[in-house]
Amino acid sequence: MSQSHAPHPVVLIGGGGHALVVAEAIGQGAVLVGFYDDAPDARLAGAARVPCLGALREIPAALEPWYMLALGDLALRRRVLPSLAGARSFAITHRTAFVSENAKVGPGVFVGPHAVIHTFAKVGPHAIINTGAIIEHECEIGENAHVAPGAVLGGNVTVGPDTLVGLGSRVNPGVRIGRACVIGAGATVVRDVPDGVTVVGVPARPLSRR
Numbered sequence: 001m002s003q004s005h006a007p008h009p010v011v012l013i014g015g016g017g018h019a020l021v022v023a024e025a026i027g028q029g030a031v032l033v034g035f036y037d038d039a040p041d042a043r044l045a046g047a048a049r050v051p052c053l054g055a056l057r058e059i060p061a062a063l064e065p066w067y068m069l070a071l072g073d074l075a076l077r078r079r080v081l082p083s084l085a086g087a088r089s090f091a092i093t094h095r096t097a098f099v100s101e102n103a104k105v106g107p108g109v110f111v112g113p114h115a116v117i118h119t120f121a122k123v124g125p126h127a128i129i130n131t132g133a134i135i136e137h138e139c140e141i142g143e144n145a146h147v148a149p150g151a152v153l154g155g156n157v158t159v160g161p162d163t164l165v166g167l168g169s170r171v172n173p174g175v176r177i178g179r180a181c182v183i184g185a186g187a188t189v190v191r192d193v194p195d196g197v198t199v200v201g202v203p204a205r206p207l208s209r210r
């Protein structure tokens with residue numbers, strides 16, 4: 001297929017398991033030219049033969065290619081972000097995902113295979129909407145939050161920045177989850193979760209304040 005534009009060069013920040021997942025979703029308009037990671041032999045170098053361009057501390061201030069954060073650890077992603085202030089990021093959406101035309105998805109967001117971002121939902125920059133996650137109508141997902149594979153958010157749910165909504169968890173409609181929270185895998189959240197709190201179980205109950 002003739003390209004009206006040359007594919008845009010892209011680098012991933014991170015080369016582990018999550019980077020493999022992101023690399024899989026990069027579309028025709030972009031070409032993956034390398035990754036930054038403290039482990040030059042990280043899986044992206046091995047499995048996908050993508051060159052390591054340097055350690056995280058070696059990311060150039062004026063990074064030319066577009067970038068995508070491809071680290072799974074939310075605190076590490078938050079630490080790395082300032083070094084990318086001068087660079088440009090973009091959303092990567094797997095071809096099998098559904099993103100409503102009324103939804104707003106910020107730069108650097110990753111949307112995994114078979115994920116759903118429904119009507120009038122808003123997803124902040126650098127959030128991860130992972131494989132099969134469902135974000136229902138009018139949800140608001142904060143910057144650098146991670147909705148893990150199979151998690152289901154009912155309508156009008158709010159998730160704060162840097163919060164992990166764990167694998168296969170369920171969040172009732174209208175629930176507000178704060179920033180830097182952890183929702184345990186398989187938890188069912190039926191009431192609001194304050195900033196910094198970890199909740200687990202069905203119904204979800206606080207485990208500790210981080």
Ligand code: JB3
Nearest residue numbers: 014015016017018019037038039041042043071072073149
């Ligand atoms: O659960 C899911 C669907 N994804 C997880 C993701 C959200 O978070 C994934 O399973 C992982 O738990 C995690 O992905 P991430 O951050 O890529 O983790 P991991 O694969 O453990 O890689 C983290 C860091 O470990 C990489 O950035 C490297 O620095 C290092 N690393 C990974 N693979 C490696 C290798 N280091 C060496 N030396 N060799 C490796 O093969």
